[in-house]
Amino acid sequence: MFNAVGFAARHSRVLFASEEKGAPSFPSSASIPLAELRYMQGFPAPADKQINRSDYLVEYPKVRWAFQHMRELIPSRQIGRGHGPVTALPASADISAKIDALSIEMLDGENISFAEFLDRSYADAMLIIHQGKVVYESYPNMADAQSPHMLWSVTKSFTGLIANMLSLEGLLDLNSQVTEHIPELAESGWAGATVQQVLDMTADVKYSEVYADGTSDVIHYGLSAGITQSSQWTGPTSLYDYLPSVGAARGHGEHFAYRTVHTEVLGWIIRRVSGKELAQQINERIWSKLGAEQDAYILLDAKGTEWAGAGLNASLRDLGRFAEMLRLGGHYNGQQVVPAELITEIQRGGDRDAFARFGRKGMDGYSYHNQWWVSHNPDEVFEAMGVHGQLVHVNSAAELSLVRLGSHPVASNDFTYEMTRRVTSALADLLRG
Amino acid sequence: MFNAVGFAARHSRVLFASEEKGAPSFPSSASIPLAELRYMQGFPAPADKQINRSDYLVEYPKVRWAFQHMRELIPSRQIGRGHGPVTALPASADISAKIDALSIEMLDGENISFAEFLDRSYADAMLIIHQGKVVYESYPNMADAQSPHMLWSVTKSFTGLIANMLSLEGLLDLNSQVTEHIPELAESGWAGATVQQVLDMTADVKYSEVYADGTSDVIHYGLSAGITQSSQWTGPTSLYDYLPSVGAARGHGEHFAYRTVHTEVLGWIIRRVSGKELAQQINERIWSKLGAEQDAYILLDAKGTEWAGAGLNASLRDLGRFAEMLRLGGHYNGQQVVPAELITEIQRGGDRDAFARFGRKGMDGYSYHNQWWVSHNPDEVFEAMGVHGQLVHVNSAAELSLVRLGSHPVASNDFTYEMTRRVTSALADLLRG
Numbered sequence: 061m062f063n064a065v066g067f068a069a070r071h072s073r074v075l076f077a078s079e080e081k082g083a084p085s086f087p088s089s090a091s092i093p094l095a096e097l098r099y100m101q102g103f104p105a106p107a108d109k110q111i112n113r114s115d116y117l118v119e120y121p122k123v124r125w126a127f128q129h130m131r132e133l134i135p136s137r138q139i140g141r142g143h144g145p146v147t148a149l150p151a152s153a154d155i156s157a158k159i160d161a162l163s164i165e166m167l168d169g170e171n172i173s174f175a176e177f178l179d180r181s182y183a184d185a186m187l188i189i190h191q192g193k194v195v196y197e198s199y200p201n202m203a204d205a206q207s208p209h210m211l212w213s214v215t216k217s218f219t220g221l222i223a224n225m226l227s228l229e230g231l232l233d234l235n236s237q238v239t240e241h242i243p244e245l246a247e248s249g250w251a252g253a254t255v256q257q258v259l260d261m262t263a264d265v266k267y268s269e270v271y272a273d274g275t276s277d278v279i280h281y282g283l284s285a286g287i288t289q290s291s292q293w294t295g296p297t298s299l300y301d302y303l304p305s306v307g308a309a310r311g312h313g314e315h316f317a318y319r320t321v322h323t324e325v326l327g328w329i330i331r332r333v334s335g336k337e338l339a340q341q342i343n344e345r346i347w348s349k350l351g352a353e354q355d356a357y358i359l360l361d362a363k364g365t366e367w368a369g370a371g372l373n374a375s376l377r378d379l380g381r382f383a384e385m386l387r388l389g390g391h392y393n394g395q396q397v398v399p400a401e402l403i404t405e406i407q408r409g410g411d412r413d414a415f416a417r418f419g420r421k422g423m424d425g426y427s428y429h430n431q432w433w434v435s436h437n438p439d440e441v442f443e444a445m446g447v448h449g450q451l452v453h454v455n456s457a458a459e460l461s462l463v464r465l466g467s468h469p470v471a472s473n474d475f476t477y478e479m480t481r482r483v484t485s486a487l488a489d490l491l492r493g
Numbered sequence: 494m495f496n497a498v499g500f501a502a503r504h505s506r507v508l509f510a511s512e513e514k515g516a517p518s519f520p521s522s523a524s525i526p527l528a529e530l531r532y533m534q535g536f537p538a539p540a541d542k543q544i545n546r547s548d549y550l551v552e553y554p555k556v557r558w559a560f561q562h563m564r565e566l567i568p569s570r571q572i573g574r575g576h577g578p579v580t581a582l583p584a585s586a587d588i589s590a591k592i593d594a595l596s597i598e599m600l601d602g603e604n605i606s607f608a609e610f611l612d613r614s615y616a617d618a619m620l621i622i623h624q625g626k627v628v629y630e631s632y633p634n635m636a637d638a639q640s641p642h643m644l645w646s647v648t649k650s651f652t653g654l655i656a657n658m659l660s661l662e663g664l665l666d667l668n669s670q671v672t673e674h675i676p677e678l679a680e681s682g683w684a685g686a687t688v689q690q691v692l693d694m695t696a697d698v699k700y701s702e703v704y705a706d707g708t709s710d711v712i713h714y715g716l717s718a719g720i721t722q723s724s725q726w727t728g729p730t731s732l733y734d735y736l737p738s739v740g741a742a743r744g745h746g747e748h749f750a751y752r753t754v755h756t757e758v759l760g761w762i763i764r765r766v767s768g769k770e771l772a773q774q775i776n777e778r779i780w781s782k783l784g785a786e787q788d789a790y791i792l793l794d795a796k797g798t799e800w801a802g803a804g805l806n807a808s809l810r811d812l813g814r815f816a817e818m819l820r821l822g823g824h825y826n827g828q829q830v831v832p833a834e835l836i837t838e839i840q841r842g843g844d845r846d847a848f849a850r851f852g853r854k855g856m857d858g859y860s861y862h863n864q865w866w867v868s869h870n871p872d873e874v875f876e877a878m879g880v881h882g883q884l885v886h887v888n889s890a891a892e893l894s895l896v897r898l899g900s901h902p903v904a905s906n907d908f909t910y911e912m913t914r915r916v917t918s919a920l921a922d923l924l925r926g
Contacts, residue, residue: 100797103764104733110796132797135565140639143579143786206573300537331536353576355788363543364533364565 089182099125127210139356147351152193182468208373212446215372220431249308266307271471298363316414320369327368352378383461409434422478458488522615532558560643572789580784585626614909615901641806645879648805653864682741699740704904731796749847753802760801785811816894842867855911891921
């Protein structure tokens with residue numbers, strides 16, 4: 061049997077360190093730029109510069125290279141851009157100096173600049189679009205600006221959109237039981253849960269998602285899906301084998317708890333009811349309609365199943381187009397890509413009390429709904445977020461779309477979210493003029 | 494220690510069957526179309542319809558699906574199409590019925606039609622371009638006409654072009670010693686060989702490449718590179734670890750023997766002298782200049798090293814553009830992509846006597862030069878070929894480019910080459926009118 065405690069002891073280095081354990085010190089982002097790290101350079105690269113599927117997540121800062129090269133480590137499925145023209149992202153007058161100089165007050169009273177914020181959040185790339193024009197575009201840690209970047213849980217928000225589109229079309233009843241679509245889960249913790257509860261992560265399963273804890277279920281999920289590898293792992297080697305083993309917890313519909321496995325179940329439901337892979341759904345319904353510059357892709361387990369909760373990779377500018385589409389009520393590139401009512405529904409949000417009880421640093425007042433983080437602030441901001449700082453931020457009120465790719469050293473947005481929220485708010489104020 | 498004989502006994506099914514063993518019977522191509530095979534359909538697919546990295550090569554006809562989905566089984570590196578417009582492939586008057594009806598005499602006196610030829614060669618897709626216009630385009634076994642397809646040794650011909658381009662630019666002396674660039678091979682069979690001998694496969698190493706023989710070195714190569722997987726394999730798990738273990742044979746420069754490992758060494762040399770991955774070289778020098786419709790990609794071993802002799806995947810129509818570029822003396826899409834003198838040099842060919850001694854069914858009169866098969870026929874045809882029927886056929890004299898993607902049941906072009914040669918010759922005669 062796999063010894064999760066032993067695995068954690070060996071592998072829980074910086075990545076799995078938690079702020080709660082008391083201020084571990086990390087190298088600053090500026091001190092570890094990709095070019096100087098020299099990972100995977102040389103034929104072969106020196107042993108200490110090699111990166112593989114077993115070590116990329118546990119030996120920081122290897123993620124700074126890996127998140128731009130995931131398909132080189134792990135099998136993947138194409139999400140084609142289609143054959144239409146690329147949608148222009150026109151540039152505005154350059155106000156990057158003005159943005160860089162923004163002074164933003166942090167929780168502790170310190171004022172930092174936008175440039176300092178990029179460094180503190182280990183941003184790999186940042187794109188800001190205001191009124192449809194690019195006002196800021198920066199690649200502090202990208203070997204190639206066009207590279208698809210690992211998006212982690214931003215994936216969930218795409219999966220959520222697909223599920224809701226199927227629902228609008230009458231192909232998926234959100235009040236139906238999970239087990240009606242996936243009988244394989246009849247003995248699992250999802251017995252009795254509805255699809256909507258999975259979408260809102262108020263279905264309640266016995267599953268802990270704490271990256272700082274090597275005994276956490278999320279580590280077993282990762283090993284089963286092939287997100288990471290260990291020669292000692294003797295558990296399931298595919299998502300379809302793993303998910304039925306997740307047990308029951310307190311009761312569905314009352315507690316919010318952020319669980320990637322819910323989205324894996326959602327992906328399974330999407331495939332079952334539509335008869336199509338998730339990649340095909342994202343391609344047909346979203347990606348091929350944006351006028352993207354690049355194909356996107358999604359990573360796969362050993363049996364070819366997509367990581368519906370974590371595996372998407374796409375480039376900064378294409379995510380900018382995606383954010384713009386959402387900002388504009390789903391209408392982009394001359395067509396209605398996502399029905400406007402789905403975006404309104406996201407902004408309506410989920411159970412704020414349940415969210416508050418879960419406790420999420422820097423996210424007071426938020427809720428989670430249909431696989432999106434919903435601010436409930438006056439601008440009705442909603443967001444997709446990945447675990448190392450990836451962010452798709454949509455603020456229709458301020459006519460602002462913001463995308464950040466990141467590779468920060470702590471596997472939790474707790475690491476930067478408080479700061480990020482203050483910065484995006486100050487930025488909206490600046491752009492509103 | 495890995496038991497190759499045992500591995501062969503368990504896995505040498507149809508794929509490794511050899512014609513010499515006496516007419517094994519295979520299902521006809523028409524009887525095993527992809528749609529009816531239903532591989533990887535269902536979530537999950539039924540056990541007998543699943544395909545993975547351990548079984549795709551050894552359980553025929555799984556290759557019919559796998560060759561269109563290699564990146565879903567194995568890590569890969571993008572070879573981008575760039576951002577320019579797609580080069581038009583204009584259609585000619587439709588003469589496909591005329592081509593299908595061609596009657597071609599086989600070695601045994603039987604006459605078959607072109608349509609029958611496609612079936613007998615298990616063609617997945619066929620493209621014929623005459624005088625720059627598409628005269629035949631057919632997808633008998635493709636789920637998606639645009640899918641990149643596994644090219645196997647067609648890869649070698651791309652790698653050869655890159656090496657020769659580096660040579661023309663003075664970055665690689667073809668008369669230099671292999672070990673001058675790769676000191677790691679000083680104790681290997683490549684000691685004493687020149688780069689040109691590697692290009693022509695007249696460097697002589699102790700290495701057998703007989704797919705029908707499970708004890709053959711090519712099986713060890715495949716397991717080391719991750720082309721296939723076996724839990725029993727305890728040998729090297731990367732090309733850079735494997736290649737130095739290949740020993741010496743008779744002597745360099747006298748014997749032609751087709752060895753994929755030569756091209757892996759060539760890829761290593763290219764990377765060392767240029768400081769770039771092979772994927773980047775193919776992208777910058779060839780793929781981004783063709784006006785391709787699709788990104789291509791190349792498969793990787795567990796340490797991120799490209800299979801320089803086998804790993805390229807590209808779509809039918811993009812290979813048509815590549816063939817047209819070569820037919821036109823390297824000038825295509827408004828630019829000189831490959832220097833014309835390199836194409837003339839390919840056509841000059843290699844050592845025909847050494848080639849004849851090697852013995853290659855259906856290829857009388859041929860030689861192998863700079864990683865291309867050279868016909869020395871009156872039309873000066875030259876070809877790139879992959880082991881399951883992939884073919885890039887360039888006939889400048891007849892203004893003909895032909896590309897075939899294939900998935901035939903025998904891992905050798907011996908299976909169809911005699912027939913293929915007769916058909917391409919008859920086709921040139923037809924088109925010449």
